Amino acid sequence: MVGTSALRRPAVLAAETAAVAAGYYAAGKLGLLRQLVVEGAIFTPIWPPSGVAVAxxxxxxxxxxxxxxLGALLVILSLTSLSPSVVFNLAGNTAAPVCAYLMLRKVGFRSDLARLRDGLALVFLGALAAMLLSSTVGVGVLLVTDELPAHAFWPVWLAWWVGDAMGVLIVTPVLLVVHAARRPPPLTRWKEAAGLAIIALALIPLATNSHVSLLFLVYPLLIWSALRFQLAGSMLCALVTSVLATIAATDGVGPFAGLTRVEVMGKLQAFNGTMALTALLLSAVITEQRSTRRSVERACQELVEVLEHLTAGDAPYGRPPKGTEDGPPGRS
Structure with missing residues (x-):
């Protein structure tokens, strides 16, 4: 048995490593389908592998x-040949999610995102702070190797940083929700979910492709999905919206028509960022409030049961009847 367990651990670790690498590589290829150009550098508005790695x-x-x-190496090699700069990019893409994980563990992060502090930690530590590492290393390598002029450093750095952060904000919560799912909701919730999905599939393409600025129409959907389905509903809605908005931005249609590349980047990232923050933090607040209410209801129910026993002359739970605390009475 000892030998079997010892052999099983490396096999499980190898399988997990291969699965993570495959997921990272697949997410990278999906992210590369839509690209924008800023100061001659190509970047992705949302970089899903960063979210996959943190999750x-x-x-x-x-x-x-x-x-x-391994997944980061495969993605980089699919874009360029092996060179010394690849090592630095590989180190940055690996170290950034690891730093996000370590910082989240340090503050007691819970992956169910049932508290407001968990949502804030994911936003400010997991996304905004940790992804500074990958963007700084990546753009720094381009600058040192003369592949990027010095005046273009900050625009490209900002685009890289925001793209990595958006991957964490949008992709990581969805993967955590999928991992935590245990059983399907009741039939009555499925009916409401189907109605929400139908409205979303009709409204979101209209908002992201109309020449009239209608992106604000997405926010009532986010509020509805957060109120009724918490993190699962709000983040799925945010994911669909961000994907369609990115497609519209890279195609230069709808509210992104007639804008320069820098303006497209700014408008898209501002919209995706505010939408992801709204969905994540609103659902965390609602989940935390519902958990608090359930705790108060349980405490009230226990208090009512104790009062009923006291009124009936019975001892409260956990206490022996009066006169028996010191054992059976002795004879005089």
Whole structure:
């Protein structure tokens, strides 16, 4: 039995590493389908692999870092040949999600995102702070190797940083929700979910492709989905919206028509960022309030039961009847 367990651990670790690498690579290829050009540098408005990497670390732990590194290497090699700069990009793309994981663990992050503090930690530590590492290393390598002029550093750095951060804000919560799913909701919730999905599939393409600025129409859907379905509903709605908005931005249609590349980047990233923040933090607040209400209801129910027993002359739970605390009475 000892020998079997010892052999099983490396096999499980190898399987996990391969699965994480495959997921990272697939997410990278999806992200590369839509690109924008800023100061001659090509970047993706949303970089899904960063969200996949942080989610894998939160689910599997630090042992999956090798799978992240392997997946990042495969994505980089699909774009360019092996060179010394690849090593630095690989280190930055691996270290950023690892730093996000370590910082989130440090503050007691819970992957169910049932508290407002968890949502804030994912936003400010997992996305905005940790992704500074990958963007700084990546753009720094371009600058040192003379592939990027010095005056273009900050626009390209900002685009890289925001793209990585958007991947964490949008993709990581969805993967955590999928991992935590245990059983389907009741039939009555499915009817409401179907109605929400039909309205979303009709309204979101209209908002992201209309020449009239109608992007604000998405926010009532986010509020509805957060109120009724918490994180699962709001983040799925945000994911669909961000994908369609990115497609419209890269095609230069709808509210992004007639804008320069820099203006397209600014408008798209501002919209995706505010939408993801709204969906994530609103659902966290609602989930936390519902959890608090359930705790108060349970406490009230227990208090009512104790009062009923006291009124009936019975002892409260956990206390022996009066006169029996010191054992059976002795004879005089």
């Amino acid at each position: 894998c670390l939160l689910i599997l732990g630090l042992r999956c870092w090798a799978g992240i590194a």
